[in-house]
Amino acid sequence: MTGLRILEISNLTKSYGAVKAVNDVSIHIDRGEIAGLIGPNGSGKSTFFDCSTGLGRPDSGTVKLDGQDITGWSLNRIAREGRMLRSFQKTVVFKSLDIEENLIIAGQMFTFPSLFSTFGLGRLSRDRVSALRDRARELIKMAGLWDVRHQRAGNLSGGQQKLIQFASMLMPEPKLILLDEPMAGINPKIIERVVDTILYANKSLGVSFLIIEHNIDVVTSICQRVIVLDQGQKLVEGLPQDIINDQRVREAYLGG
Amino acid sequence: MFSTILEQIINGVVTGSVYAIVAVGMTMIFGVLRAINFAHGEYYMLGTFGSWFAIDYLGLSYEASIVVGVLSTIVVAYVVGRLVMQRMVGAPAESGVLATLGIALVLQNTVILVFGGGYKFFSGGYIEPVSILGFSLAQQRIIILIVCLLVFVGLELMVTYSRMGKSMRAVSQNVECCEVVGIDVPQVVLRTFILGAALAALSGVLTAPVNVSVYGGMGELITFKTLPIIIMGGLGNVRGTFFAAMILGIAESLVATYVGLQFRDTVGFATLILMLMWRPHGLFSTQARF
Amino acid sequence: MSLTEVSQTQQSRDLRLPFGLVLLALALCAPLLASTYVVHALIIALIFMLPAHGLNLLVGYTGLLSLAQAAFFGIGAYASGLLAVTYGTPFYINVIASGLVAGALALPLGIPALRLRSTSFVMCTLGFVIIGQAIAKNWISLTRGDMGLSGIPKPHFALGPLSFTVSGTMAFYYLALAIGILATLAVWMIVRSPAGRNMIAIRENETLAESVGIPTWRYKLIVFMLSAAFAGVGGSLYAHYLTVVSPLTFQMYYSTTMLIIVLGGGAGTISGVVFGSLLFVGLTEALRVTPELRMIAYGLCLLVLVFWFKQGFAPVINRLWNFIGGAK
Numbered sequence: 001m002t003g004l005r006i007l008e009i010s011n012l013t014k015s016y017g018a019v020k021a022v023n024d025v026s027i028h029i030d031r032g033e034i035a036g037l038i039g040p041n042g043s044g045k046s047t048f049f050d051c052s053t054g055l056g057r058p059d060s061g062t063v064k065l066d067g068q069d070i071t072g073w074s075l076n077r078i079a080r081e082g083r084m085l086r087s088f089q090k091t092v093v094f095k096s097l098d099i100e101e102n103l104i105i106a107g108q109m110f111t112f113p114s115l116f117s118t119f120g121l122g123r124l125s126r127d128r129v130s131a132l133r134d135r136a137r138e139l140i141k142m143a144g145l146w147d148v149r150h151q152r153a154g155n156l157s158g159g160q161q162k163l164i165q166f167a168s169m170l171m172p173e174p175k176l177i178l179l180d181e182p183m184a185g186i187n188p189k190i191i192e193r194v195v196d197t198i199l200y201a202n203k204s205l206g207v208s209f210l211i212i213e214h215n216i217d218v219v220t221s222i223c224q225r226v227i228v229l230d231q232g233q234k235l236v237e238g239l240p241q242d243i244i245n246d247q248r249v250r251e252a253y254l255g256g
Numbered sequence: 257m258f259s260t261i262l263e264q265i266i267n268g269v270v271t272g273s274v275y276a277i278v279a280v281g282m283t284m285i286f287g288v289l290r291a292i293n294f295a296h297g298e299y300y301m302l303g304t305f306g307s308w309f310a311i312d313y314l315g316l317s318y319e320a321s322i323v324v325g326v327l328s329t330i331v332v333a334y335v336v337g338r339l340v341m342q343r344m345v346g347a348p349a350e351s352g353v354l355a356t357l358g359i360a361l362v363l364q365n366t367v368i369l370v371f372g373g374g375y376k377f378f379s380g381g382y383i384e385p386v387s388i389l390g391f392s393l394a395q396q397r398i399i400i401l402i403v404c405l406l407v408f409v410g411l412e413l414m415v416t417y418s419r420m421g422k423s424m425r426a427v428s429q430n431v432e433c434c435e436v437v438g439i440d441v442p443q444v445v446l447r448t449f450i451l452g453a454a455l456a457a458l459s460g461v462l463t464a465p466v467n468v469s470v471y472g473g474m475g476e477l478i479t480f481k482t483l484p485i486i487i488m489g490g491l492g493n494v495r496g497t498f499f500a501a502m503i504l505g506i507a508e509s510l511v512a513t514y515v516g517l518q519f520r521d522t523v524g525f526a527t528l529i530l531m532l533m534w535r536p537h538g539l540f541s542t543q544a545r546f
Numbered sequence: 547m548s549l550t551e552v553s554q555t556q557q558s559r560d561l562r563l564p565f566g567l568v569l570l571a572l573a574l575c576a577p578l579l580a581s582t583y584v585v586h587a588l589i590i591a592l593i594f595m596l597p598a599h600g601l602n603l604l605v606g607y608t609g610l611l612s613l614a615q616a617a618f619f620g621i622g623a624y625a626s627g628l629l630a631v632t633y634g635t636p637f638y639i640n641v642i643a644s645g646l647v648a649g650a651l652a653l654p655l656g657i658p659a660l661r662l663r664s665t666s667f668v669m670c671t672l673g674f675v676i677i678g679q680a681i682a683k684n685w686i687s688l689t690r691g692d693m694g695l696s697g698i699p700k701p702h703f704a705l706g707p708l709s710f711t712v713s714g715t716m717a718f719y720y721l722a723l724a725i726g727i728l729a730t731l732a733v734w735m736i737v738r739s740p741a742g743r744n745m746i747a748i749r750e751n752e753t754l755a756e757s758v759g760i761p762t763w764r765y766k767l768i769v770f771m772l773s774a775a776f777a778g779v780g781g782s783l784y785a786h787y788l789t790v791v792s793p794l795t796f797q798m799y800y801s802t803t804m805l806i807i808v809l810g811g812g813a814g815t816i817s818g819v820v821f822g823s824l825l826f827v828g829l830t831e832a833l834r835v836t837p838e839l840r841m842i843a844y845g846l847c848l849l850v851l852v853f854w855f856k857q858g859f860a861p862v863i864n865r866l867w868n869f870i871g872g873a874k
Contacts, residue, residue, distance in 0.1 A: 055753075080759030088757070094750040105747045108740050109759030115768070118741040129740060168758065292665060343853055349665050350611045354809070355852045357802065361845030365838040373838075476798075480676060483669055491665075522680040529673040532666055533658035 005064075006031045006176050006208045007052075007084070012061035014044075014051050021047040022058070023232040029176065034202055034209040036223035036240070040253050044232040045212050046089070049180055053086045054078045066175060080109050085169045086178040091161045093168075095154030099145055102153050102164055103136035104129065107171030132171070139167040144193070159190040166197050170205070177201070179211040183218055191215075195222060220244065228252070263391055264509045270397040272505025273404035277459040278478060279485040279497045280411065281452025287428035287492035288448045291344050291352025295336075295360035296456055297479030302329045303457025304378070304464045304474065305367055311380045318380035322461045329457035330450055332363070337449045342442045346431065360479070368472035381465020396465045403462060407455065408498060415494070424448055428492055477521065484528035560872045573723060577716040584832050585719050591828030592722040593783050597800075598807040598819045599733045600776030605805075606813030607737060608769045609749030611664065613801040614655075614671035617678040618648040618774040620796035622781025624682065627695040627791035637701030637712075641725070641782045648778025649771045656770040660763060672798065679796035694792030701786050718787060725783060729776060734816055736772070745769060746814075777804075799841070803827060806844050809851050812860020821863055 007029040014022040022044045029035050039045050051058040054075035062071045065082045078084050094102050111128045112118045118125075140149050143163040148156060153164055162182070169177050179198075183191050199222060201207040213219050219226060220240040227237040230252040236243065243249055282296040307325030310316040316324065336359055344352050382395035415421035423444045426434050434441050456478075464470060481504065489500030504524055512520040577585050597615045604610045622644035629635045629643060659670045682689050689695070701712040701721060712721050736742055747755040748762050755762050785791045803826070811822020826847070830840045851858060 054756075074761075075753070075756040076759050076761045079757055080761075086757060088754070092751055092754045094747055094754065096750060097746065101743065105743050105755075105760075106758045108744060109761075112740060115741075115761060115764055118744060119736065119739050121735055121739050125740060172759075292669070340849060340853075347852075350668075351852050353611065353665075353668055354805070354848050357805075358845040358848030358852070361802065361841045361848070365841040365845070369836075369838045369842070480672075483672070487666065487669060516684075518684055519680070522677065525673045525676045526680075529670060529677060532662055532670050532673075 004030055006033075006066055007210065008064040009052055010062050010064075012048065012051060012063070013059050014047055014056065015059055020232050022051065024061075025229065025232070025234050026061075027227050027234065027237070029208055029210050032202070032206060032208055033225060034198065034211070034223050036219045036226040037210060037212045037229065038214070038219060038226060038243075039229035039235070042231070043229040043252075045229055046180065048229065049086065049178060049212060053084065053178060076109070083110075083172065083175040084178065085172075085174045085176075087165055087169065087180050087182060089180045089184060091158060091165055093153040093156075093161045093164050096152055098151060099140055099149045099153055099156075099164055099167075100133065100136050103139060103167055103171055104132045106168035107132045107135065110172035135171060136167075139170055143167050143197070159186045162186055162190060163193065163197075166194060170197075170201055170207075173205065174207055176208045176210070179209065179213075181212050181214065183213060183215045191218065198222060216244065259390070260513075261510075264513050265506055266391060266393065267397075268506030268509030269502060270393075270400055270505070271508060272502035273400050274459050274463045275478075275481060275485055275505055276498050276501035277404055277407055277462075278456045279482045279489070279501050280408070280494055281455040282482050283486040283489065283492055283494060283497045284424065284448050285341075285452045286486065288424055288445050289341065289344055289352065291347070291349065291356065292483065292486075293449075293452070294353060294356035294479060295363060295475075296356075296452070296482060297475035297477065298360050298363040299329050299333060299453040299456040299475070300460035300478045301367065301472065301475030302332055302363065303460035304470050305371065305472075306457070307380070307461040307464060308376055308378050308470045311378075312376075318382075318465075321380055322458075325461040326454055326457045330454050333450045333453035334446075336453075337446045341449045342445055345441055345445055360476070364472055364475055371472065373472055376470040378464040378468055378470050383465050394466065396462070400462050400466075403458070407458075408494075411494060420444070420447060481521070481524045484524040487528060488531055560870075562867065562871045565870050577719050582715050583834075585715050587828045587832035588824075589715065589719050589722045589787060590831050591823045592719075592726040593780055593787065594800075594803060594807060594827045595726055595819060595823035596729050596780030596783065597773075597777035598804045598811075598823055599729055599816075600773030600780075601804050602808045602813060602816070602819045603733065603736065603745070603769050603776075604773045605808055606815070606818075607742065607745040607749060608766060609752075610766060610769070611668055612671040612770070612773070613668060613798065613805070614674045615773070615777045615804045616796060616798060616800035617671075617674040618652065618777035619781040619784070619800055619804075620675075620678050620682065621651055621774075622648045622778030623785040623791045623795045624689060624695070624781075625778065626782035626785040627698050628688070630698045630786070631695050634699075637703070637786060640786070641779055644782035645775040645779040648781070649775030652771040652774035653767070656767050656774075660766050660770065672801075675796055675798055675801060679793050682793035682796055689793070692793060694790055694794075696790040698785050698789045698791065700789070722783060722787075725779070729779065730816060730820060733776075733819075737816065741765070749814075802841075802844060802848075806847055806851075808858075810847055810858045812858035812863065815860045815863070817863050817867070818858055818860045821859055825859070 005028045009028070010026045012022055012025045013020065025044070025048060037045055037048075047056070050056040052063050054073055054077070057072055062069060064070065065078070065084050068082070070078055070082050073082065094105060097105070108118065111132060140146055143166070145160060145163060148160065153161060156164070182194055186194070195218060198209060202209060211219075211223065223240055225237065226240050226243040228235040228243060228249050235248055235252060236246055278296065278300055282293050285291070285293050285296070303325040305325075306328035307321040310321035310324035311318065314324070340355055340359060344355060382399065385392045385394045386398070388398070415425060423439050426437070426439055427441055427444045431441060485500045485504055486497055489497035504527070507527070508520050508523050511523050576588060597619050601612065601615050604612050625644040625647045626640040629640045635643075655674060659667060662670055683691055703710045703712075712718050744755065744760045744765055747758070747760055748765055752762050781795065784795070806826050807822035808819060810826055811820070812818025826844070830843070835843070
């Protein structure tokens with residue numbers, strides 16, 4: 001039954017000129033699962049991610065989100081209609097706005113039914129924004145950013161911006177979040193918080209995750225299943241412990 | 257009938273040569289700075305004014321006035337280059353548009369303020385026609401053709417073999433690498449800019465005898481024709497710009513004769529708009545190919 | 547942007563409301579206090595403020611540099627002129643129609659134009675102005691070419707037994723002021739709405755905006771159309787004030803002026819546009835600065851703005867306003 005699978009990607013292929021960055025890769029994510037995607041540099045993880053989330057078009061293959069075919073949908077449509085969100089490797093925030101505004105924006109398109117409704121200033125619109133603001137404040141407190149909530153996001157540290165990015169993705173009620181190397185370049189203290197946030201979102205909010213990550217400790221501690229890509233193709237998938245000990249995986253990382 | 261069309265085409269090629277000399281400078285500047293020089297036509301105008309001033313006020317010969325025109329523009333370009341263009345290295349595209357727009361306003365209106373806004377008569381040059389292959393062509397037009405060929409051959413040689421040319425290619429491809437390798441990027445930018453401005457001035461001085469009238473606002477028109485050329489030719493692409501300039505020159509000539517003179521000046525931008533809407537990535541490659 | 551909260555103790559020193567009222571009073575009394583020529587300058591400033599507000603939505607809030615404002619300004623002027631001269635329609639119909647026509651034309655123009663990268667987009671918008679002028683010059687049967695349309699009647703309002711013709715500079719000033727205030731209010735409402743937030747998001751980081759579900763391309767198109775509508779209304783007012791329309795209404799110089807107003811006053815701020823119109827247009831018009839000197843000043847301003855004062859006068863206005871509000 002497809003009801004179990006929140007994301008089903010079949011035979012995805014993407015070439016850049018003569019190079020097949022992603023070669024006939026098929027993966028699936030079950031509802032409520034936290035899955036990891038690992039592989040040496042150049043294995044096609046980022047390209048795969050981008051093609052699945054609307055930042056690039058796959059040459060062939062299909063992407064189905066909760067049973068719906070979203071192949072070729074734009075990034076904003078996948079987010080808004082599909083409720084599949086993705087993060088970026090380089091932490092980005094809306095620099096000149098404060099944290100609260102950043103989060104409100106992150107939730108707006110999910111509360112307002114149409115583009116035209118966002119131009120409204122009436123009671124309905126104000127109530128919606130008010131609700132968003134309350135939710136934003138909740139998330140800010142949870143992330144421990146309450147004291148700096150009125151500062152320009154651009155003035156905050158990398159780790160704080162990362163937390164803002166996370167909080168942004170929890171503003172709507174997403175079905176699935178794709179994280180692109182979330183632990184890259186942040187200190188262990190913040191890594192803890194990020195891990196806690198992921199686990200919280202998964203257990204309490206029912207959000208499924210697909211995470212590209214290089215940090216093996218994190219992968220083994222939170223991922224229930226790990227998929228390995230190498231040179232554009234799926235090498236193997238399975239439980240974290242099995243994957244780490246798999247000979248082929250070791251060769252891919254060391255040999256490449 | 258055929259000979260008339262041929263005549264128009266030859267005229268078009270001459271016009272195209274004028275545009276080509278100006279446009280190649282603008283496209284090279286884009287290559288190294290990634291900025292569209294909105295003021296480029298003003299250097300054409302400055303060259304023309306410098307030459308006109310030399311003839312009318314200093315009593316110099318046409319040949320000498322060419323030197324005066326180009327040199328005076330080089331001086332202005334040096335000042336503008338040092339004060340403004342060099343600062344634009346690494347700046348976002350919008351800064352380039354606004355800054356060069358500002359320069360254009362200042363240059364154009366200073367000239368009008370100093371010399372007055374009226375049309376001036378350019379008295380130099382060789383406008384006597386000669387007969388070539390049954391066509392009567394003003395000598396000056398032949399000079400323009402020859403100079404255009406010389407310029408482009410010279411540029412090809414310079415870009416391929418000279419150190420400056422290699423530096424220009426390097427900067428146009430990857431600015432960060434250049435700084436690591438030790439190329440003085442601001443210097444390359446300045447030199448390319450001065451070269452481009454000087455070429456525009458040269459074109460102005462050579463064309464003045466044919467156009468006869470000189471006025472402060474003439475640069476703007478040239479800018480509006482050169483912009484479509486460099487975009488259609490591929491920003492930074494010297495050869496593409498040459499062909500685009502020729503095509504525009506011929507198209508203008510044909511339109512002026514067979515459709516109506518009043519439409520001539522719109523051909524460039526109209527074609528550009530159509531092209532942008534239909535083929536947003538240009539007719540030729542946009543790689544900075546020198 | 548979140549507002550700075552003014553604490554209780556500072557409220558007694560908060561002079562912003564009285565100050566604002568004084569400004570409003572000055573604006574209302576201007577014709578009585580100043581010479582006719584100054585009032586004329588204010589009218590011109592108010593007329594140019596309208597397309598500048600539109601441009602601010604594009605540049606300041608959505609991050610899209612466009613030179614097309616002059617094109618829609620011209621379209622609005624011609625629309626009004628044609629309606630008034632051909633059908634004798636009253637002013638209020640003309641002004642609304644001009645806004646609608648300009649906004650509507652922005653749709654087929656914007657759709658292909660917005661597919662372009664920023665440099666090509668700027669060129670394309672410039673092209674609209676140039677083509678606009680060419681059409682105005684050459685479609686003689688419609689626009690009477692270089693001769694233009696003349697004899698556009700003064701605005702005339704009739705309500706039952708009451709009728710009122712706006713003749714004379716003073717009367718036109720109040721008309722322009724009223725429209726100016728309405729326009730400023732409209733921009734303020736757009737900016738304060740959730741859509742306004744989305745626009746800022748698009749300006750800050752388009753991909754990030756996309757990733758949170760914002761349909762960036764559609765917003766850009768809508769803002770392009772809104773900004774054209776503002777320019778169209780400005781053009782209409784211009785036509786009725788000058789009573790003539792000619793191809794010269796389509797000038798790049800107007801686009802440059804509007805750009806200076808927005809960038810000099812402070813892109814992304816509403817007070818900046820108001821201030822910018824008064825300073826760059828009103829002042830230069832009132833001082834009867836020669837066109838060449840004005841353009842040189844504009845040129846130098848652009849250079850200064852690009853390299854040193856990227857935010858224009860906005861920070862100064864902000865600080866002044868906060869100071870009046872009692873902040874230290």
